[in-house]
Structure formats: structure tokens, C-alpha cells
Amino acid sequence: xxxxxxxxxxxxxxxxxxxxxxxxxxxxxxxxxxxxxxxxxxxxxxxxxxxxxxxxxxxxxxxxxxxxxxxxxxxxxxxxxxxxxxxxxxxxxxxxxxxxxxxxxxxxxxxxxxxxxxxxxxxxxxxxxxxxxxxxxxxxxxxxxxxxxxxxxxxxxxxxxxxxxxxxxxxxxxxxxxxxxxxxxxxxxxxxxxxxxxxxxxxxxxxxxx
Amino acid sequence: xxxxxxxxxxxxxxxxxxxxxxxxxxxxxxxxxxxxxxxxxxxxxxxxxxxxxxxxxxxxxxxxxxxxxxxxxxxxxxxxxxxxxxxxxxxxxxxxxxxxxxxxxxxxxxxxxxxxxxxxxxxxxxxxxxxxxxxxxxxxxxxxxxxxxxxxxxxxxxxxxxxxxxxxxxxxxxxxxxxxxxxxxxxxxxxxxxxxxxxxxxxxxxxxxx
Amino acid sequence: xxxxxxxxxxxxxxxxxxxxxxxxxxxxxxxxxxxxxxxxxxxxxxxxxxxxxxxxxxxxxxxxxxxxxxxxxxxxxxxxxxxxxxxxxxxxxxxxxxxxxxxxxxxxxxxxxxxxxxxxxxxxxxxxxxxxxxxxxxxxxxxxxxxxxxxxxxxxxxxxxxxxxxxxxxxxxxxxxxxxxxxxxxxxxxxxxxxxxxxxxxxxxxxxxx
Amino acid sequence: xxxxxxxxxxxxxxxxxxxxxxxxxxxxxxxxxxxxxxxxxxxxxxxxxxxxxxxxxxxxxxxxxxxxxxxxxxxxxxxxxxxxxxxxxxxxxxxxxxxxxxxxxxxxxxxxxxxxxxxxxxxxxxxxxxxxxxxxxxxxxxxxxxxxxxxxxxxxxxxxxxxxxxxxxxxxxxxxxxxxxxxxxxxxxxxxxxxxxxxxxxxxxxxxxx
Numbered sequence: 085x086x087x088x089x090x091x092x093x094x095x096x097x098x099x100x101x102x103x104x105x106x107x108x109x110x111x112x113x114x115x116x117x118x119x120x121x122x123x124x125x126x127x128x129x130x131x132x133x134x135x136x137x138x139x140x141x142x143x144x145x146x147x148x149x150x151x152x153x154x155x156x157x158x159x160x161x162x163x164x165x166x167x168x169x170x171x172x173x174x175x176x177x178x179x180x181x182x183x184x185x186x187x188x189x190x191x192x193x194x195x196x197x198x199x200x201x202x203x204x205x206x207x208x209x210x211x212x213x214x215x216x217x218x219x220x221x222x223x224x225x226x227x228x229x230x231x232x233x234x235x236x237x238x239x240x241x242x243x244x245x246x247x248x249x250x251x252x253x254x255x256x257x258x259x260x261x262x263x264x265x266x267x268x269x270x271x272x273x274x275x276x277x278x279x280x281x282x283x284x285x286x287x288x289x290x291x292x293x294x
Numbered sequence: 295x296x297x298x299x300x301x302x303x304x305x306x307x308x309x310x311x312x313x314x315x316x317x318x319x320x321x322x323x324x325x326x327x328x329x330x331x332x333x334x335x336x337x338x339x340x341x342x343x344x345x346x347x348x349x350x351x352x353x354x355x356x357x358x359x360x361x362x363x364x365x366x367x368x369x370x371x372x373x374x375x376x377x378x379x380x381x382x383x384x385x386x387x388x389x390x391x392x393x394x395x396x397x398x399x400x401x402x403x404x405x406x407x408x409x410x411x412x413x414x415x416x417x418x419x420x421x422x423x424x425x426x427x428x429x430x431x432x433x434x435x436x437x438x439x440x441x442x443x444x445x446x447x448x449x450x451x452x453x454x455x456x457x458x459x460x461x462x463x464x465x466x467x468x469x470x471x472x473x474x475x476x477x478x479x480x481x482x483x484x485x486x487x488x489x490x491x492x493x494x495x496x497x498x499x500x501x502x503x504x
Numbered sequence: 505x506x507x508x509x510x511x512x513x514x515x516x517x518x519x520x521x522x523x524x525x526x527x528x529x530x531x532x533x534x535x536x537x538x539x540x541x542x543x544x545x546x547x548x549x550x551x552x553x554x555x556x557x558x559x560x561x562x563x564x565x566x567x568x569x570x571x572x573x574x575x576x577x578x579x580x581x582x583x584x585x586x587x588x589x590x591x592x593x594x595x596x597x598x599x600x601x602x603x604x605x606x607x608x609x610x611x612x613x614x615x616x617x618x619x620x621x622x623x624x625x626x627x628x629x630x631x632x633x634x635x636x637x638x639x640x641x642x643x644x645x646x647x648x649x650x651x652x653x654x655x656x657x658x659x660x661x662x663x664x665x666x667x668x669x670x671x672x673x674x675x676x677x678x679x680x681x682x683x684x685x686x687x688x689x690x691x692x693x694x695x696x697x698x699x700x701x702x703x704x705x706x707x708x709x710x711x712x713x714x
Numbered sequence: 715x716x717x718x719x720x721x722x723x724x725x726x727x728x729x730x731x732x733x734x735x736x737x738x739x740x741x742x743x744x745x746x747x748x749x750x751x752x753x754x755x756x757x758x759x760x761x762x763x764x765x766x767x768x769x770x771x772x773x774x775x776x777x778x779x780x781x782x783x784x785x786x787x788x789x790x791x792x793x794x795x796x797x798x799x800x801x802x803x804x805x806x807x808x809x810x811x812x813x814x815x816x817x818x819x820x821x822x823x824x825x826x827x828x829x830x831x832x833x834x835x836x837x838x839x840x841x842x843x844x845x846x847x848x849x850x851x852x853x854x855x856x857x858x859x860x861x862x863x864x865x866x867x868x869x870x871x872x873x874x875x876x877x878x879x880x881x882x883x884x885x886x887x888x889x890x891x892x893x894x895x896x897x898x899x900x901x902x903x904x905x906x907x908x909x910x911x912x913x914x915x916x917x918x919x920x921x922x923x924x
Contacts, residue, residue: 156416158401160368191368193415194865202410205403206366208657224895231858235824237628257887265854404655418867434685441648445614447838467677475644576836578790578821611788613835620832625823626786 103145103212104136107197107219107226109181110150110160112167113174117250122173124248124255125220129180132218132246135273140184145210148189149197149229160189195225198232207238214239216276218246223258234266241269241276313355313422314346317407317429317436319391320360320370322377323384327460332383334458334465335430339390342428342456345483350394355420358399359407359439370399405435408442417448424449426486428456433468444476451479451486523565523632524556527617527639527646529601530570530580532587533594537670542593544668544675545640549600552638552666555693560604565630568609569617569649580609615645618652627658634659636696638666643678654686661689661696733775733842734766737827737849737856739811740780740790742797743804747880752803754878754885755850759810762848762876765903770814775840778819779827779859790819825855828862837868844869846906848876853888864896871899871906 109132113121136146153163160183167178183189192201207215215238219226226247233240242262249255262268319342323331346356363373370393377388393399402411417425425448429436436457443450452472459465472478529552533541556566573583580603587598603609612621627635635658639646646667653660662682669675682688739762743751766776783793790813797808813819822831837845845868849856856877863870872892879885892898 152412156398156400156412156419158368158370158399161371188366189368190366191412193412193419195861196865199862199865200412200415202362202366202401202403205410209366209403223891228861231825231861232829235826235829261853405651406655409652409655433681438651441615441651442619445616445619471643572832576818576820576832576839578788578819580788581791608786609788610786611832613832613839620835622782622786622821622823622830625830629786629823 197229
């Protein structure tokens with residue numbers, strides 16, 4: 085009942101029409117194969133951490149979409165605490181990529197960031213048209229979220245060095261499929277240009293330089 | 295990526311096939327007309343508080359579905375804090391109906407509890423077939439959630455004395471429409487029987503006694 | 505598999521950002537109370553028929569969203585045939601409002617035009633931002649479709665003389681609720697102006713003249 | 715408005731809790747790479763045609779979910795006519811797999827059979843818990859539909875010899891991913907047993923014999 089009365093069409097609340105989606109990085113990695121993901125995740129952190137900072141600086145909204153770990157209680161903080169508990173395999177990764185105050189977070193019950201979540205209304209609220217996608221695992225939750233983003237007709241870039249999987253092969257295969265079958269753009273984080281737009285502040289074209 | 299591998303069909307995790315949906319009671323009531331809702335909300339608290347306790351005792355899951363107040367950050371605790379801040383019109387109501395540790399909560403971006411939320415997967419996870427519905431306001435978020443529940447083909451009971459609206463007339467009209475047009479059951483909280491079932495523990499038939 | 509490869513953001517395929525939604529008028533009216541709807545439906549036809557023609561002439565897409573009558577077979581023609589069979593109570597109404605070649609039609613399984621249908625992708629395909637809504641019944645399928653349209657943040661006008669219900673009271677009450685609670689615009693068909701826009705051809709502001 | 719009043723929970727309308735989903739076989743194959751799909755599709759027909767007949771005989775509902783080819787008009791027959799027109803590359807395939815009178819068909823606007831369609835309500839109407847999946851292309855619409863079916867928690871079997879893709883490699887890779895990452899069952903059509911159940915008539919366990 086909080087918001088009654090007439091509501092107009094969503095208006096971008098930020099200067100950027102791009103958003104950075106970070107998927108399932110707050111993760112205890114306590115699943116079969118998680119031990120194989122860990123070294124790749126640690127390398128991912130080195131790229132994704134600085135990239136997310138750059139995006140925040142450029143006014144690009146950063147949206148964490150994260151497994152609810154069967155909590156079903158809409159408390160991201162509990163999920164964060166769970167994944168950074170002493171002994172959690174994913175503790176270092178989750179702490180290094182801890183969301184900042186201005187970031188958004190959404191808990192998802194299944195693989196795709198779009199399934200049974202409020203991601204679409206949030207993206208409409210933000211005026212997002214272009215998605216930069218990162219996270220764990222390239223061939224599962226990132227892959228399936230990219231697919232749903234495609235059906236929703238967003239312009240999609242998957243950041244090859246800000247995603248990881250159990251193996252190089254699974255990672256490469258998934259990126260190859262996204263490119264070949266869905267026409268998704270795949271590039272490294274340092275290929276995403278930020279430039280200051282003339283009017284609305286920061287603007288980040290999601291196109292690789294080359 | 296948390297939960298990979300084959301997943302079987304949902305299995306009820308509780309003995310009860312009923313759930314209590316409590317809508318938008320964690321509310322600062324700071325909207326036009328909120329001052330008219332308040333006295334009705336205070337009366338609602340007297341019925342809904344004890345009823346929710348009775349349901350918890352009977353093993354019926356209690357699910358809060360609540361407006362996100364434009365936070366978009368999947369932190370129910372922030373919403374609770376916001377609505378119980380000093381000076382919030384809804385403070386007494388929200389504190390009296392504070393969720394308990396075993397309860398579920400889901401933040402919704404729009405009127406209906408079903409729109410862009412994980413309510414359906416949660417209900418499937420819980421094995422819910424019957425919904426007891428309560429909250430604010432009878433003629434808006436409760437009404438529209440009941441309608442969506444109807445399209446999803448749940449068995450629905452709206453608890454007339456555990457809902458409220460700006461006026462008696464709006465409240466009565468909405469309940470009347472739900473009964474006449476959608477065949478929704480409407481009864482008072484004390485008309486919902488709890489009985490111990492023979493096998494699976496608690497069972498709460500959602501049918502009024504009369 | 506028909507459409508693979510990269511797909512760009514939807515582009516309006518028509519000059520108009522408005523669409524006319526016509527709900528459940530292809531109807532046999534063979535339900536309890538249908539005999540009370542019929543006289544109102546016949547009056548509705550007199551307004552909606554010419555209005556739909558005016559909209560077609562102005563380049564506004566006309567979209568029929570219609571109950572599937574449990575056919576589940578995605579054949580609008582079968583539904584049309586069923587509703588215009590000899591002896592069908594709704595035969596005259598359905599024939600008078602028969603869709604034209606350029607119109608769209610979508611079959612829906614439940615009350616709302618938005619529930620489990622491809623209406624949202626179609627509206628995105630057409631570049632629709634504003635909905636003119638008409639059909640049967642004001643207080644059920646039109647009402648609930650208007651509500652879902654509101655959650656999807658379309659600009660909504662319900663055409664009071666192009667909708668009908670079992671009784672005047674149900675009709676008026678539903679329109680009153682849409683105006684008061686959701687801020688939906690309600691006006692007569694002749695209050696919708698069509699004017700030729702400067703560039704893109706027809707343009708139909710959904711605002712009443714007064 | 716067709717179906718008002720109280721509606722009870724869906725009841726299986728058939729004896730079987732299994733359904734056969736046939737995806738995008740009514741297809742003109744007029745897309746880049748379609749010429750490479752054709753020979754595989756002709757082989758697929760030899761297995762899928764008899765298998766669908768066997769399923770119909772066993773009381774298993776057969777559901778065609780098919781691209782709308784941008785028609786947006788809910789007329790499967792138009793799509794069928796379009797794909798079987800003289801000169802259509804997919805004509806022989808579409809004609810050989812023509813839906814029968816008792817089959818269901820749903821038009822989809824995007825890759826997944828579940829996206830913006832009434833497939834879920836139909837499956838609930840039918841009481842379906844297990845899906846046998848077939849069609850074109852293994853690595854696109856079948857693959858993404860299988861993924862959505864997984865998120866909806868259906869029990870899934872993909873029929874390896876009743877699907878096809880542009881190349882053997884794309885086909886095998888997709889099936890391998892479905893097995894490894896989602897735990898989907900993959901088997902040949904002749905590995906699906908039909909047996910008569912004791913009470914409800916036909917029953918088709920979706921498990922391979924071996």
C-alpha cells in the first residue's frame with residue numbers, strides 16, 4: 085500500500101543507461117566442484133574489484149544478484165554473513181567483492197537472475213538498457229542470466245575476465261556459445277570505455293575498443 | 295551457482311499445506327490517507343498478532359510480503375528499521391507485528407505480492423496449497439495479491455478482521471468483490487480452525503466453522 | 505530457433521506509441537450472469553466498433569486479448585467460431601467486433617491480459633507506452649488487466665463507454681476504484697483525440713479533452 | 715470474463731502426469747544455417763513422428779510450442795501454412811510432424827517455451843510433472859526451454875534422437891551440458907517405456923530402460 089496513486093512511466097534515476105550485474109559472487113563455494121572454482125574466482129576478483137570501483141565512479145549502478153542459499157528471507161546481510169563465515173571456501177572472494185552502500189542487491193531463488201526476482205522492475209526504475217555481466221559461474225548462472233537478458237532484449241556484454249567457472253573449458257565454451265548463438269558481446273573489463281557524456285554525467289558505452 | 299546438479303520436484307518442508315501471507319504491515323503509513331488507515335491498523339493488530347502466533351504454533355509458515363519502499367536492496371531489516379523509526383506513523387503497528395525468527399519475508403516492488411517476487415517458488419518449496427491472507431490495505435495490496443493468488447489457483451481465505459483499509463466502506467467493498475467475483479472465502483481469524491492432523495503434525499483447514 | 509543471432513532493442517514498428525486493448529469481446533457470454541451482460545454489451549458495440557475503426561485509421565495498433573475458453577490451442581479462429589456459433593448468446597457482439605486483418609490477437613488463460621501471455625513482448629515490439637482499454641467485463645478482466653498494466657507502468661486510459669459489466673453498479677464501482685486507487689484515466693471514446701502528428705503519421709493522445 | 719466464480723486447484727485432465735513437448739518443428743528453416751539443420755531434421759522426423767504417435771496412444775498429451783514467426787496473432791494454423799508453403803525449406807519436416815486434433819499448441823515469442831507463454835498454466839491444467847522434450851534446435855530453443863523447465867522444477871528427459879541442431883557437435887555439446895550441469899536425463903525415444911498403469915490408464919515413465 086505504500087505507493088498508491090498514479091505512477092508515471094519509469095524515469096532513469098541515474099545518468100547512465102548501463103548497469104553492472106554481478107552474479108553469485110557472495111558465495112561460500114561449498115558445492116561439488118567449488119574447490120575447482122576457487123582459484124579462478126581469486127583471479128576474477130583482481131579484475132572485477134577494480135572494474136566495479138571504476139563503474140561506481142562513472143555513475144553506473146552496480147547490482148548484485150545472488151543466490152538466496154535457501155534462506156528465503158530477503159536479507160542480503162544474512163547471506164553475506166553466511167558466505168563469509170570462518171571456514172567458508174568463498175570467504176576471501178566474498179569479502180573482496182563486498183557490496184558498497186550505493187549498490188543494489190537482489191536475492192534469486194534459481195539460476196537465472198531474472199527468474200522470480202524484481203530485477204526487471206529495478207532495471208526499468210534505473211532506466212537500464214545495457215548490461216555488463218560478471219560473476220560465477222560463466223556456464224551456469226551468468227550464462228542463463230545472459231540468456232534471459234537476451235529474451236528481455238537488453239544489450240548485453242559479458243566480461244570475460246570478470247567471470248569464472250570450474251574449468252577453462254567450461255568458461256570458454258559458454259562464452260563462445262553466447263557469442264555465436266545469441267550475438268552477445270564478450271570482452272575484457274579493460275575494453276569497456278568510460279567517458280564523460282556531455283550532459284548527464286558519466287556514460288559508459290559497453291562496446292569494446294577494438 | 296550455489297545449487298547445481300539435478301533437483302527433484304519440490305517437497306513440502308513442513309507438515310502444513312497452508313501458509314499465512316501478511317502483506318505490507320511493516321509500513322510507515324506515510325502516504326496520503328495513512329492517517330485514516332492507522333486506527334483500523336491498530337484494531338487489526340489485536341487480531342492478527344495472536345492469530346499469527348497461533349499459526350506458528352500449529353506449524354503453519356508465516357510469510358511477510360512487504361513493499362520495498364524503493365530500497366531495492368533485499369534487506370528486510372532496513373525496511374523494518376525505516377518503518378519503526380521514531381516518528382513513523384506505522385511504528386506501533388510494525389513493532390507489534392514484528393516477524394519472528396522462523397518467519398519468511400519477501401520484498402515486493404509493486405502492489406501484488408506475486409509481481410516480480412520469489413513468492414511462487416517459496417510456496418512451491420513449502421508445498422503450500424492454501425493461503426490465509428491478511429494485511430494492509432484490504433482494497434489494494436491484499437486485494438490484488440488475492441487476485442493473483444486466484445490466477446495461480448491457490449485456495450484462498452482472506453481474514454476479514456486481519457485486514458484494514460482507509461475506510462470501512464473500502465474494506466467491505468473489496469471483501470465483497472473477492473467473494474462475489476472470485477469465489478474467495480472470507481472469514482474472521484477465530485473462524486479458522488487449527489487441529490492436529492493424524493500424521494503430519496499440525497493442520498489448519500482454512501474453512502470457517504460456520 | 506527461427507530467430508537466432510543478435511537482436512537489438514525493440515523498435516516501434518508503428519508511428520503510434522498508443523495501443524487499443526480489446527478484452528474478451530469475442531465471447532459466447534454463456535456464463536451465469538451473461539444474460540445481464542448482453543444488453544450492456546450491445547450498447548458497448550455501438551461505441552467500440554466505430555472507435556476501433558477510428559484507431560485503425562489513425563495507425564493505432566488494435567490488440568484483442570481474449571479468453572482461450574479452455575481451448576489451449578492458440579487458434580483465435582477456433583475461439584471466434586466457437587463464440588459466433590448459432591445460438592451463442594454473444595454471437596452478435598462478437599461478429600460486430602470481428603478483428604480485422606491488421607489487428608493482433610492473443611489468447612489468455614486467466615482473467616488478466618498480462619498473465620501467462622505474450623502481451624508484454626508484443627507491446628515492446630510495437631513500442632507501446634500508452635494503453636486504451638475496452639471490453640468485457642469492466643469489473644473483472646478489464647479491471648485486473650488495468651491493474652497489471654499499472655504494475656508494468658503503462659499509461660492507462662479505460663474507455664468508460666467501451667466497457668461493460670453485469671450491472672451499472674459493478675461497472676461504475678470498478679471505474680471509480682481504478683481512478684481513485686490507481687490513478688487510471690477514465691473517459692469516453694469521443695474524448696480521445698486523434699491528431700496527425702508532424703512526422704510519424706497518426707498520433708493519439710490518450711487524454712480526455714476536458 | 716468467460717470463467718468467473720470460484721475455481722478449484724487444477725486437476726489432471728488426463729491419466730498421464732507426463733507430457734511431450736515438441737519445440738519449433740513447424741519451421742520454415744529459413745535462417746542462416748537452416749540448410750545445415752535440414753538433413754538432421756529429416757532424420758529426427760523418422761524418430762519423432764512414430765514416438766509422438768506412441769505417446770498419443772498412451773494418453774500422453776502432446777504439446778507443440780512453436781515460434782510465432784513474428785505473427786503475434788495466436789493462429790497456429792497461419793504459422794503452419796507459412797512453414798509448409800511451396801518452397802519453404804522446412805516444408806517436409808513440418809508436414810510430417812503436423813499436429814493432430816487432440817494435440818495442444820502454443821506460440822512463443824522468444825527462444826524459451828516458457829517465456830511469455832501460457833505453457834505453465836497448461837501444464838498445471840494437465841497435471842504434468844514430467845516433460846519429454848524434443849525439437850529444433852537442441853542447443854537453442856530446446857536447450858533454453860529445458861533450462862526454464864529445470865527452474866520450474868519439472869522432471870525432464872530430453873530425447874536425443876528427437877532433437878537436432880546445425881551440427882553434431884552443437885547437438886552433443888548441448889546434451890552434455892544439460893546432463894552435467896542440470897542433471898537432465900538424456901535418452902533415445904525407444905528407451906522411454908510405456909506401460910499401462912493399474913488405474914488411470916496409460917502411464918509413461920520417463921526413465922530410460924538402461
